[in-house]
Amino acid sequence: MYKNNTMDIIYIDEAIKEFADSFTQPTEAKIIRGFALLRDYNHRVRMPNARKITSRIYELRILGLLQVRLFYTFHKDRIFILHGFIKKTQELPRNELAMAKRKLSLLD
Template sequence: MNYIIEYFHARVLDEIESWPDGILADYARILELLMEFGPNLRMPHSRSMGGGIFEVRPRGREGIGRAFYCFQIGQRIIILHAFIKKTQATPEQELKLARRRLKEVQNG
């Protein structure tokens, strides 16, 4: 059964749509895999960040993007936060924002 992709807020989708074409194309390809395989999608496309948060790992010649997501009941995937990665390590502030949004999703 396929999963459904939803966005935490329209601003998350706006951020992703502003990404460079190469990263955006890879993101779209990975999302198709994510909708098909759900929690079974692993590296190099997806990785667990702990606490119920996962990341989609698109890349292009222009750089690297990241989108944090979670799974919800009813085959739903919620994209919580997205950004263009500028350093080797994932900035802690980006992960904190995704964790706050996950709590909001879980608490209704």
């Protein structure tokens, strides 16, 4: 994988920033690494680190003791972190995706 132009990462609101900042090591280090991958490789980040959920929403997958998921989107040459949660089941919770979609609508 080659590096793209780096993009800024922006939290859509204070709640997602607090969520992302609430973890201890090693989860915090994995989130920082995930953000670095997004910043440097943008759309080229794929499984197991990220996957496309809808046409505009992607999921950053933080694997470890906690299964943290951070929804993000690309908008005007920036990466917006929309919503995050701790995954507890195999399926993607609909309410978590609905929250990300609501926050995505703030960008339109």
